[in-house]
Amino acid sequence: MIWFVRVLGICLFLVAWEFAARGVPGSVLIAGPSEIAEHIQSEFALYTRAAFATSVNAGLGFVFGNLAAIVLAVIMIVVPKSARLLSAFALLLFCIPLIASGPILRVLFGPGEGPQITLAALAVYYTTLLALLVGLRAVSQNWTDFMAVYGRHPLSTLRYVRARASLPYLFVGLQISAPAxxxxxxxxxxxxxxxxxxxxxxxxxxxxxxxxxxxxxxISASIAMMAYALLGLLGRRLVGYTPVILLSAPQGQPTQNLWMRVAEMAFIVGAVLAIWQISMDVSGLNRFFAKRPGDVFVFLAESENLATVLSALSETLGSALPGYLAGLGLGAALAAALILAPSLGQVALPVAVALRAVPIITTAPLLVLAFGRGIVGTTVVVAVMIFFPTLVACGQGLRQTPGQIVELFRSYGASKWQTLIKAQLPAMLPAFFASARMAVPAALLAVTTVEWLATGQGLGMLMAMTASTSNYNMLWSCVAVIALAASAIYACVAMIERRILRVYASEQLS
Amino acid sequence: MVGPEIHFENVKKRFDSVTAVEAFSATFKAGQTTALVGPSGCGKSTVLRLIAGLTGPDEGTVRLGSEVPAQVARRGALAVAFQDPSLLPWRTVRSNIALGAELARKPSDHVDTLIELVGLGGFADHRPAELSGGMRQRAAIARSLVSQPEILLLDEPFGAVDAITRRRLNTDLPPLWRDRGTTVALVTHSVEEAVLLSDRVLVLSDRPASVLADIATAPGVPRDSAYRASDTFRELSDRIFEALETGAVG
Amino acid sequence: MTQPTHLTRRFFLQTSAAGAALGAVGGPALAAGATAVNFQLSWLHSVQFGGSYLAARNGYWSDLGLDVSLSQGGPNAPVEPPVVSGAALVGISAADYTASAVSQGAPFKIIAVAMQKNPFAIASLSKNPVNTPKDLLGKRIGMAVANTPVLQALCTLNDIDINEIEIVPTQYDPAPLVSGQVDCLLSWETDLPVAMTVQGVENTTMLMADYGYALHSQTYIATEDALANRRADLVALLKGEVMGWNDYVADTDAAAALAVDMFPDAGLNLEAQKLQAARQVPLMFTDLTDAHGFGWFTDETIAANVETLALLGQDVSPDLWDRSLLEEVHG
Structure with missing residues (x-):
């Protein structure tokens, strides 16, 4: 019966679509299902080859990117002192816009698949890293104590406990990263x-x-959705048990004095600048397009340039914020709605995956057409970009509520709504904040793309102008400013997160 | 092999603004079971953590025989059972228990014997989620024994076990460490359990913990139902209660 | 899709161009003695570069001892970085882009000019046409904001006020025009209007070059270092280009068919390619090239370019152009 309703729903949808496409006279912007099907049939060989080429590159990027994420996460867990420096690097690397990295990758790799694979890897490592870190840290203190009693190194905790305990989170990361x-x-x-x-x-x-x-x-949305579904299936098979998150009592934070923090910041900044300079020098990248920290510094030292970049930055941040908040809110709200009404998931999830899988350059013009070039259009595009990872992560977080607690609420006759508010939302918080951090660079990348394609303002426009002006000083200054802004916002979100998680999930703060 | 003696010499331990233990001197005799009783939050668990080397003293020394705790831990000669069973959800009962041997780098040949002994026969291939709270606790206790430790730390291990099983475990388990000469430190809320299971009972004061009374229970008397029903047993229990109450008043 | 079925020299040449994605630098039969050269195109493969494909297919370059890889461009594949870094020997650029790059420190020279007339045009729908610059007044134009100086130059040249034109930032795509978001588009004469025509959207174009916008496009650039040290390779490359483009103009339909044939994965539409091939002929072949040969430029055309560049806010010296290679090619 349910199947029948579902099939009927899909048929109705297709018919409505077909009519919409035909109803608009002389429409060249909407294609109906029948035209699309016919077209795919006539170009089947071409699309098969193209889909294969892109899938292979995406697959290789997926493997490399996620391996890098796993290695980074493991290092950060085993050597906690390295965590801050590594997460700063990971964030900054993720912030480099394509327009800056693309030409460099092409020059480094020459013709071939290198840049595609690298960009696919760059698109995934960060989400997986954050999701995995949440998972690796979601281990109660009892377990770390237990290992110490047996005289085992933190590596043993990693091997016996964290590795498996983090699997559900790893799969969330993998699932999100498949479309990415x-x-x-x-x-x-x-x-x-x-x-x-x-x-x-x-x-x-x-x-x-x-x-x-x-x-x-x-086609691209279908492939991404298949990968998403496949990983979901694989995850359920491999994990094979209901994971429990053990919330332990809050512990005192190691108090760090101001000077220590300043020194640490200075060290991280210095290390980043050194790596920037050295990696470019070692690769022998030409100074014409691969600007070094010194070039950017000299460029921004001129007050006119600095003013241009800063005013563009404020435009960019101003238009990114509403979309950022809307995307996060929507993702979390829909995840919660799916708990209250699980059948909604069968409709909402595929749509969410599809939106994420279709390239922004395809979706952005359609969304701009529908919502205009103003703040609404920008907000929608940004929200679409960050909504999906938030939804998946929060959904996972909500399912992490220990079953006993949910049963306890049931036994008191609590409604689904009360259970959600009092038990499940707090359990979702670590995942929500991981999404909020993950969404910072994603929102900035999305907004700069919209600025380039549709609104013609902000940092996105300044960077796009490089194509005709070869003003790579401006480009790299924008990159530096975006990276700085992303780190600052990230730090703010992290601060709020610490305040709140100290109450709800202190194991995450170790 | 008899386990080493545990010796606290004038130990002080603070956490932020709270002094958990101060001027604490005590000896847990080699091969004996020593129970720690005291009011809630008095620092009993801190004492166990100090023995396990999970935390170091601010002042004074903790010695296990001639070694410091970390050395003993590294040999895999320590084991622990917490109040919370902390079983790995993806492992079966058998392999959760075997983990104790694996971590201590000891052979795991008597896993199945232990499973029978703690009454989990027939559940060896089940996962923790399929067990009751009491069964999980028994698995955790079996795990702490499987490595045949020299020092065994039990922190309210029977807290979640039902009364009948608890009584059975109280009879069945102690021989396992007694016969091997394991040095045991047992934290318990139950005075009866302390008298039943231990050779000596240390009654601790409220925070910061210090030893109010050091009471030897009946040496050489078999821990059976006759002992439980004996006058000695009652007298010992009364003495401990008395000491606890003095501490509470003082 | 036609796949070559016999192993000829041309087959290897063709695969070395089409198969550049596999990192193949020429085929084994060709490798001996031939100098590998990377030629960076400015955009995705299409008949826009038809003359180069003919040079490859007809073996002009291999006869001159070159093994040329044609690297296609893309929205995020600027031409200047690979040329500056030496990854490509020659790139396809435009006079304004090249001038900007030089002002940023790139040691480029323009060594030949494929498009004598600038391809920038104002495209509009035939029912609401823009036929002269005056028609722009009061209209909404869709373009990349980065191109504002181009529109400003057109306005200055034709004495109209840019403030009376509403600039709408759009992606480079005919959709905003067709869907009515804008009244006209700043586009090339040879791509978006062709697409609209093929899709049955009646449209009108106004070529900016006809209204004083004199700016060389599809220019060949090389570094001063290459001019000094790889002169023979550059001359050979240009020679092959000239021969290829001469074949092109003789039969543009054949060039279109070749582009479709050589790049089966590019998704090219033969009809659109034919139209594009025909439409770029008047931009590339003029009285000047009839007299001196493909790619030629004179002091006069350079002076006109310098003037237009000044309108774009760029102060450029005629030294940017270097005709010595062309003189060798055509001499």
Whole structure:
């Protein structure tokens, strides 16, 4: 019966779509399902080859990116002192916009698949890293004590307890990163790849080949959704038990004095600048387009340049904030709604995955067409970019509420709503804050893309101008400013997080 | 092999603004079971943590025989059972118990014997989520014994076990460490349990903990139902209660 | 898709171009003695570079001892970095882009010019056409904000007030025009209007070059270092280009078919390619090239370019152009 209703719903949807596409006279922007199907059939061989090329690159990027994330997370857990420095690097690397990294990757790799794979890897490592860190830290103090009693090193805790305890979180990270890697590979193709769905999308959009644009969006969304579903299945198979999060009592924080913190910050900044300089020097990248810290410093020392960059930054931040908040709110709210009404998930999740999997350059123009070029359009695009990871992470967080607590609430006759507010939302908090941090660079990347494509302001526009002006000083100054802003906002979110988690989930703060 | 003696010499331990233990001197005799009783939050668990080397003293020394706790831990000669069973949800009962041997780098050949002994026969291949609270606790106790430790730390291990099982465990388990000469430190809220299981009872004062009374229970008397019903048993219990009450008043 | 079925020299040449994505630098039969050269195109493969494909397919470069890889560009594949870093010997740029890069310290020279007339045009729908610059007044134009100086230059040249035109930032895509978000687009003569025509959207274009916007486009750039040290390779590359483009203009349909054939994964539409191929002929072949040959430029055309660049806010010396290679090619 349920199946029947579902199939009927899908049919109705398709018919409505078909009518919408045909109803708009002379429409060149909406393609109906029948046209799309026909088009895919006629270009089947081409699309198969392109989908294969993009999938292979996305797959390799997925593997490399996630391996890097796992290695980083493990180092950060085993050597807690390295955590701050490494997370700063991880964040900054994630903040480098494609427009700056693309040309460098192309010059480094030459023709071939290198940039696509690298960009796919860069698109995934950060989300997985954050999700995995939450998982690796979600271990009660009893366990660390237990290992110490047997005279075992923290590595043993990692091996016997953390590794397995973090699996559900790792799979959340992997699930979120599947569509992201696909997107990264497609965008990587913009650096001059010979084949793939990204290349075809670009061509289709410029060629006003509407059926092709829609067909490509549907193909890429389907592949991403399949990867997402497959990883979900694999996760449930492999994890195979109900994970429990053990909330332990809050502990006192090691108090750090101000000078120590300043010194630590200075060390991190120095290390980042050194790595920036050294990595570019070692790769022998030409100073014309690969600017060093000194170049940026000299450039920004001129007050006119600094003023240009700062005013662009304030525009960018101003238009990013509403979308950031909306995306987070929506993701968390929908995750909560799915707990209250699980059947909603069958509709909402595929839509969410699809929105995430279709490249922003395809979705952004459609969203801008629908919502305008003002703050609403920008907000929607940014929200769409961060809504999906938030939804998945929060959904996972909500399911982490220990079963006993939920049963306890049931036994008192508490409603689903009360259980949600009093037990499940607090259990969701670590995942929510991980999403909030993860969303900081994502929101900035999304907003700069919209600025480039639709609103023509802010840092996105300044960076896009590099293409015609070769003003790489400006580009790298923007990169530096974005990275700084992202770190600062990230730190603010982290501060709020610490305050709140101290009450609800102190094991995360170790 | 008889376990080493545990010796506290004038130990002080503070946590932030709270002094958990101060001027604490005590000896847990080699191969004996010593129970720690005292008011809630008096620092009993801190004493156990100091023995395990999970935390170090601010002042004074903690010695296990001639060694410091970390050395003993590194040999895999320590074991612990907490109030919370802390079983790994993805391992079966058998492999959770075997973990104790694995971590201590000891052979795990008597895992199945222990499973029978703690009454979990037939549940060896179950996962913790399928067990009751009491069964999980028994698995945790079995895990602490499987490595045949020289020093065993029990922190309210029977707290979550039902009365019948508790009585059975109280009879069945002690021989396992007694016969091997294990030095045992037992934290318990139950005065009867302290008298029943231990050779000596240390009654601790309210925070910061110090020893109010050091009471030897009946040496050489078998711990059976006759002992439980004896006058000696009652007298010992009364003495401990008395000491506890003095501490509470003082 | 036609796949080559016989192993000829041309086959290897073709695969070395089309298969650049596999990192293949020429085929084994060709490797002996040929100098590998990377040629950085400015955009995705299409008949826009038809002459280069003909040079490759017809073996002009291999006859001159070159093994040329054609690297395609893309929205995030600027031409200047690979040329500056030596990853590419020659790149396809435009006079304004090159001038900017030089002002940022890149040691570039323009060594030949494929598009004598600048391809920038104002595209509009035929029912609401922009035929002259005056028609722009009061209209909404969709363009990248980064191109504002281009529009400003057109306005200055034709004495109209840019403030009376509403600039709407859009992506480079005909959709905003077709969906009515804007009245016209700043686009190339040869891509978005062609797409609209092929899709049956009646449109009108106004070529900016016809209204004083004199700026060389699809220019060949190389570094001063390459000019000094790899002169023979540069001359050979340009020679092949000239021969290829001469074949191109003789039969643009064949060039379009070749582009579709060589790049089966590019998703090219033959009809659109044919139209594009025909439409770029008047931009590339003029009286000047009839007289002197493909790619040529004179002191006069340079002077006109310098003037336009001044309107764009760029102070450029005629030294930016270097004709010595072309003189060798055509001499």
């Amino acid at each position: 890697s696909f997107l990264g590979a497609m965008i990587g193709e913009f650096t001059g790849a010979e084949r793939g769905l990204g290349v075809l999308t670009l061509r289709a959009m410029r060629g006003l080949e509407t059926e092709a644009t829609w067909a490509l969006a549907i």
